[in-house]
Structures are given as C-alpha cells and as structure tokens.
C-alpha cells in the first residue's frame with residue numbers, strides 16, 4: 001500500500017522510507033520527538049502581559065508531519081520558537097528528542113525555516129546553503145557536494161552563483177529550505193514557508209515537500225494558514241486558538257496515506273477532514289466574541 | 290529628443306568660444322579692463338554652455354561606451370566651465386591676486402613649487418594623516434568589538450564618544466603638541482582623536498544592526514560568539530564601517546592641517562598655509578589648498594571604490 005514514485009525531485013537513491021513510514025502508521029515505540037506538557041509562555045509587553053501560549057500539551061512521534069493552523073496571533077510561531085530554544089517558556093515541561101530544547105539546539109537536532117527567507121545577501125545561493133555546514137566545521141569538498149545535492153532537490157540548479165536579491169521570492173524561499181535541509185536534520189520546523197508564494201508554486205512545493213518527507217522519514221512541524229495545505233500535507237493537524245494561545249483540536253489525517261497527489265483534494269475523505277479543521281477554527285474564533 | 294542632439298554641435302562650439310575668450314582675456318588691452326562687449330560675450334558663452342551640457346546630460350545613447358563617455362563628459366565640462374568663469378572674471382576684472390588669484394596663476398605656482406609641495410605632502414599626508422588615520426580607525430574598530438562584548442563599556446563609551454567628537458580640533462591640537470612634540474606624531478595624535486570615535490560609534494551601531502531572524506538563524510546553528518561575529522555581524526556592519534572610513538578620510542586631513550597651525554617643524558601643508566598667508570603670497574596658499582583638495586578627493590575616492598567592491602550586495606549598490 002506504500003507505493004513509492006521516484007521523480008526528479010528525489011532521485012533513485014534516496015533512503016528507503018518504509019521504516020519511518022511504519023513508525024508513523026502505528027503509534028511509535030520510540031520516544032516522542034517533541035513532548036510538551038502544560039507549556040505556557042507569557043510575554044511581558046509594555047501594556048500588560050500577552051498570554052501567547054497557555055497550558056499546551058502535545059506529543060509528536062518520529063516521522064510525523066504535523067501542521068499547526070489557527071488565526072493570526074494564536075502562538076504558532078511562538079510554539080515553534082520554544083521548541084527551537086529561541087524563546088523561553090514561562091511554565092510547563094518541554095522535551096525535544098528526550099532532552100531539553102537547549103541541549104537539542106546545541107546538538108543541532110533541528111532545521112528551522114523561517115517565515116521570511118533570511119538569506120545573507122553577501123553570500124551566493126550556494127554559499128548560503130553551505131552556511132550551516134560551514135559553521136559545523138564540515139570540510140569544503142563535503143560542503144560543496146551536500147549543497148549541490150540540495151540545490152538539485154529544490155530545483156535551483158544553475159542559480160548557485162547568483163545572489164539572493166537576484167532571485168524571485170519563491171526561489172529565495174526554496175533556497176532557505178535547501179539551507180535547512182543541507183545538514184540533514186531529523187526534525188524540520190517550518191514557519192509558513194510558502195506563505196508568500198502563488199498558488200501554483202505553492203502546490204508544486206507542497207508536493208515536493210511531501211515526497212521528501214515520505215522518502216526521508218523526517219519529522220516535520222509546519223505552520224500554515226491554509227486549510228487545504230494543512231490537510232494535504234499532514235499526518236496530524238493541530239488547530240490553535242488565540243487569547244490565550246492554546247490547542248483546541250488535534251485532527252488525525254493519516255487515513256489519507258503518506259503517498260498523496262494533488263488530486264486527493266477532491267476526495268470525500270479529504271473534504272471531511274478539511275471540514276473538521278474549519279469547524280475547529282470557527283469554534284476557536286467564537287471564543288473571542 | 291532631437292533638441293538634445295544639438296548638444297553634439299553646441300558642445301564643440303562652446304568649447305571653442307571659451308578658448309577664444311581665454312585668449313582674449315589674457316591680451317594686455319583686455320586684462321583688468323574688459324569692456325561691456327567682452328562680458329556680453331561671456332554671458333552668451335554661459336548660456337551656450339548651459340544648453341550644451343543640459344542637452345548632453347539628456348542624450349539617450351544606445352552604445353554603453355558612448356553612454357559612459359557622456360556620463361564622464363558632463364561633470365568634467367561642468368567643472369571646467371566653472372574654472373573658466375573663475376579665470377575670466379578674475380583676469381578680466383583685474384581682481385587683485387591677494388583677494389583671489391586666477392586658476393592659471395595657481396597652476397603656475399603649483400608647478401613651480403613642486404619640490405616644496407612634495408615635502409609638505411609627505412610630511413602632512415603620508416606621515417600625519419595616513420598613520421593617524423590607520424591608528425584611529427583600527428583602534429576605534431577594536432574598541433568597538435570589545436565594547437560589543439562588554440555591555441557596560443558600550444553604555445559608558447558611546448556618550449563619551451559624542452562628547453569627544455564635539456571637542457574642537459583647535460582645543461586638542463595644542464595639548465597634543467605639548468604631549469608629543471612639534472613633529473608629526475602630535476599631528477597624528479590629533480588625527481587619532483578625531484577618527485577614533487566616528488569609527489567606534491559606527492561600528493557599534495553596525496554590529497547592532499543585525500535583523501532578528503538572521504541572528505536567530507545563527508543561534509539555531511548553535512554558532513558561538515566569534516563565528517556569528519565573523520559570518521554575520523561584521524558583514525552587516527561593513528557598510529557602517531565604510532561610512533566611518535569615508536567620514537574619517539576627510540576629517541583626518543582637516544585635523545592634520547589645522548593641527549600644524551599650532552607649532553610644527555618648518556614643513557607641512559598647514560604650516561605652509563599659515564606662513565604664506567602672513568606673507569600675503571596667496572597663490573602659494575591656493576596651491577596648498579589645491580594639493581589638499583586633490584589628496585583629499587583621491588583618498589575619499591579610493592575608500593569609496595573599495596567600499597563598492599566590498600559591499601556590492603548592499604541595496605544601494607545592487608545591480
């Protein structure tokens with residue numbers, strides 16, 4: 001049932017994903033990649049406290065694709081940043097790969113794709129993708145090889161010697177994804193990576209990302225505002241709600257399988273899940289009024 | 290469009306006219322007693338040149354070589370015409386050379402005193418300016434790095450920096466002469482004081498100009514202080530550092546020249562200016578001013594050229 005299609009994006013010799021796939025299908029025996037219990041984060045702003053996250057519980061198993069969806073300001077970015085140790089929680093427990101977020105960060109356990117590409121303009125695309133490898137002290141030859149593999153993966157071959165500002169927004173975002181993938185982290189944190197792209201490019205990148213995930217068995221945490229995108233990509237969808245930022249529903253979408261094409265967006269299963277996500281978002285909004 | 294094409298005929302015409310006016314003004318029966326007709330001719334030339342230059346600057350050319358040549362010709366012609374006006378007015382009206390010597394007189398003085406000017410240049414520019422500039426900029430940069438590492442230093446040094454920048458050169462120069470003697474080290478010390486703080490302030494500002502996401506990226510790679518300094522913060526600070534280098538290139542020259550007014554061995558651009566003014570030989574003063582202008586612009590231009598190469602990625606230079 002786990003049919004695998006090879007394509008230009010992955011190539012023939014990717015790692016077999018069967019193991020990781022099974023891990024996602026049955027509930028895992030391995031420890032959770034992210035374990036969050038009673039997590040809260042309050043920002044002390046000038047005009048009083050902002051309850052960005054309140055009492056969040058979440059377990060993410062290895063090889064899952066989790067989408068976070070919810071209205072603006074519900075704490076999606078904050079949650080990802082806490083996992084990445086870029087923000088300190090004010091309460092609760094969080095473990096990443098069995099250790100604290102700081103230790104996980106120091107071990108370089110994750111790759112983060114920010115909402116904006118954040119490429120360094122003085123570096124060529126190739127050099128930008130090599131940046132993490134350079135910092136990890138990887139040898140020059142190995143850097144070249146890994147970067148050019150990622151360039152191929154995100155369809156940027158031929159642009160390696162261009163500077164970021166010479167590329168379109170979508171190409172820049174793809175370069176930033178290649179940069180996050182370059183050191184092959186097992187955990188990918190992606191904050192609205194396709195937010196600024198047009199529908200067609202977005203569909204295309206969604207397919208590519210899904211195939212990459214299917215092939216490599218990475219765990220992906222993905223923030224989005226789009227319901228179809230969330231349903232199309234995810235094994236689980238986490239619906240959040242603001243003031244205070246919290247999780248109001250976790251919807252399982254693994255019935256759609258791992259190997260999806262864009263056509264499944266018309267199937268009844270897909271629409272049923274999308275409907276449930278929409279209901280969840282509505283419920284979250286009505287809290288405000 | 291086609292009106293601008295006339296510039297290609299008007300320009301040689303204007304140049305010929307100006308050359309003729311130069312010939313006229315130097316004739317004994319015109320110099321110092323130019324009549325109305327002569328001035329009327331100059332006004333006509335002025336209008337003609339104005340049309341020619343404005344036509345040239347609006348020309349739309351296809352070949353890049355031609356476009357470059359025109360781009361260069363416009364400022365050159367403009368500058369040359371200003372010198373031309375200066376020359377004809379001073380000579381034609383017979384302005385006393387103590388008030389304002391003609392460019393030709395300055396040029397003649399300049400070429401006649403080359404050995405002297407070379408010694409002055411060497412003393413003031415090479416010894417005082419360059420050494421003071423290098424020391425001031427380098428120490429400003431290094432202290433900025435230290436201040437970046439030690440926050441309380443930053444809070445203490447920056448207000449002090451603004452305070453010292455406000456000190457007049459006239460105040461510190463005599464003190465430096467007391468401390469470091471009459472020769473060039475005291476002038477270099479003035480230059481160090483003048484250039485140190487612009488570099489310090491600019492570098493500290495530049496190091497703090499890193500965007501949040503760019504910084505978070507380094508943090509997520511668990512990059513240490515020095516690595517993120519080298520790979521992220523210094524490149525971001527580079528335009529700020531070059532800004533300081535450019536400001537300092539002019540400050541240093543002014544500082545060194547003015548400092549020489551307060552005791553110096555008998556050589557140096559500032560020294561020469563001060564004694565030649567006293568002797569009323571203004572053409573020598575102007576020759577020194579010309580030297581300072583040439584040296585200063587060349588220095589600034591060189592720094593600006595290096596800046597272009599080093600910060601090609603900055604939005605103001607992107608192509």
Ligand SMILES: Nc1ncnc2c1ncn2[C@@H]1O[C@H](COP(=O)(O)OP(=O)(O)OP(=O)(O)O)[C@@H](O)[C@H]1O
Pocket residue numbers: 043044045050051052070071072073074075076077078079245
């Ligand atoms: N550094 C900060 N200081 C104070 N408040 C903050 C800070 N960062 C975020 N917040 C607040 O925390 C809340 C959650 O912000 P967050 O960026 O996580 O939302 P989000 O779900 O990612 O929104 P969006 O979909 O618009 O990106 C918001 O109300 C925001 O104003």
Ligand SMILES: [Mg+2]
Pocket residue numbers: 076077078115191
């Ligand atoms: Mg966000």
